[in-house]
Amino acid sequence: MTGTGSRTSSPTLDEVAVLAGVSRATVSRVVNESPRVSPEAREAVHAAIAHLHYVPNRAARSLVTRRTDTIALVLSESDTMVFSDPFFASIVRGVSAAIAETELNLVLLSARDAREQEKVGRYARQGHVDGVILMSLHREDPLPDILTAAGVPLVFCGRPFDGRPVAYVDADNSGGGVLATEHLLAAGRRHVATVTGPMDMIAGVDRFAGYRTALERAGRPQRPEHVAHGDFSEAGGARAMTELLERAPELDAVFVASDPMAVGALRALRGAGRRVPDDVAVVGFDDAEVAAACDPPLTTVAQPLADMTPLLTELLLRQIDGVAETAESRICPTRLVARASA
Amino acid sequence: MTGTGSRTSSPTLDEVAVLAGVSRATVSRVVNESPRVSPEAREAVHAAIAHLHYVPNRAARSLVTRRTDTIALVLSESDTMVFSDPFFASIVRGVSAAIAETELNLVLLSARDAREQEKVGRYARQGHVDGVILMSLHREDPLPDILTAAGVPLVFCGRPFDGRPVAYVDADNSGGGVLATEHLLAAGRRHVATVTGPMDMIAGVDRFAGYRTALERAGRPQRPEHVAHGDFSEAGGARAMTELLERAPELDAVFVASDPMAVGALRALRGAGRRVPDDVAVVGFDDAEVAAACDPPLTTVAQPLADMTPLLTELLLRQIDGVAETAESRICPTRLVARASA
DNA sequence: GACGTTGATGGAAGCGCTCTCACTTTTTCG
């Protein structure tokens, strides 16, 4: 505790009360829009507030209300990923928009490494936020346990690995994987490979599961050399595609578990002289903006982000307001968007 | 104020004091690491804290200390931009890392539209944060005024438009523009065009100024048809490059004011059948990761981000601690990174 | 051995706000 800063001390509720000629309680009522205030008092208070540029001190209010009116969106991912994958942008934008409708504030917290995760945990436990939305969870992430233990209202963006009873919203990833794979099969493709997401993320696991389910239903063999693991990044997608071409040159279709990876795969295919969709059909996942823009336009599985982000927010607010009975969760349907690549 | 939530009320300082058999004052001293506590008392308190899982209530502490130990990094930009331009990622990562060294928390706030700007302003005035780093400022952004009026310690990432006396850190953008343009000139290029950044951002303006300065120094005419305005995005860069090729087909070099735009420009040039660097030399700005990876590798102007982000943090902390005399600011030198594109 | 010193500790006063409760005034209705 070195200095004091030069912040001119702002006016308090008392000063407003004195100026308005009423009691502190009345000022508080006006500020909190209680209906039981006479119009005259209300006006006097408003005038005083305007005159003094009064702004309520949040710490004092929080101390008694036990609320901060801010929620955190925690990005549990390397920021290279966060800032390059359009999926994150979409979620942030969507949640942000949903929160903007309310009186709440939204803060973004990054939790890339153990140290930052610890800080986020402390931040939440200290009562800085009323609730947390956790996204991009990896299998071993300690944050779910930390935050659950802290008793903070919590919603996951994405199904949790263990079946823990927690509120979450997710796209139907496995259903989407089935959709994509069946689309390829229905087009008469014989050798359908896949570039999966990271296997320590549920979206990676579930989309892969969908691929396998579809093959199984079609009575097709699952060949290990048709599976390469990516990391949801464009570079990773290119790498995995190259690997696949080496191991299984006969492939004529590939389900790539994210659009950025699909862009990389497209590049790798072009580099290898394969034409899309003539030689190899490609289906991506996400329906990111880039999907429609790339060459050829990418057939992909769309997630209903427009539904998911408000839902995420709603579930959290319900928990905060204490009206959520049990941990609710929602799986949102995915749909295939057919374009030229498959 | 509907419900109460089910958060089990956490233990207070008093309870710790009772359990440890000391006074509240002593517990507070231990928590705040005051040296004037006997080892026995300290140990007893630590034991009690561990036993109760005590976490200090931040609101109560802030109320008296007038500090929150959190600072905000405000992204005053559309999130499409934020999430696609690697420059943002670098700043966020750098500041994040610098903050991680300290006891402070970092929150990211988005301020895309007037409504969000208002919220950010309120958030700061209500005392949620000890200081603010403002980045990606556009000319008409109201946030600087709002935050200055709020008396919040403030550092700009980027020189302010007006010469207001405010702390800021910026790269030497105009110097970088000179560097890039002179490099092109020195290579014997006769018709050096430029794709600028947005003219409502200081980085766009300054880099363009550098381009003009270099032409002037070399005694070359400044031709309006050699200037096209971009928006720092890849698509914008491609668009501007196309425009340039139409207006000034004779051009044999172009200074593109950001790497993402340069990638777009490279694409446009390839599309138009121009070879780089044979027909047209290209210099970018930022030295983003993509610069080394693209084809051909991009000659670009590097910003010393590794210096800038700690500086940004340091300047802010100094203000918060009240040791900053006046508004300090720093311009960090840029340097040319020569690669194949020019 | 009386004295100031030093170090450790607890009592208590707030920080700025909310909210219960009691009080006064006004309205309503039998």
Next chain:
DNA sequence: CGAAAAAGTGAGAGCGCTTCCATCAACGTC
């Protein structure tokens, strides 16, 4: 016209914490 209900208001008790100040024990010092 009186009693009950409703409406508006203020006093005051905290919320959990820090910190000033007083206290007290243990320590040299002459």
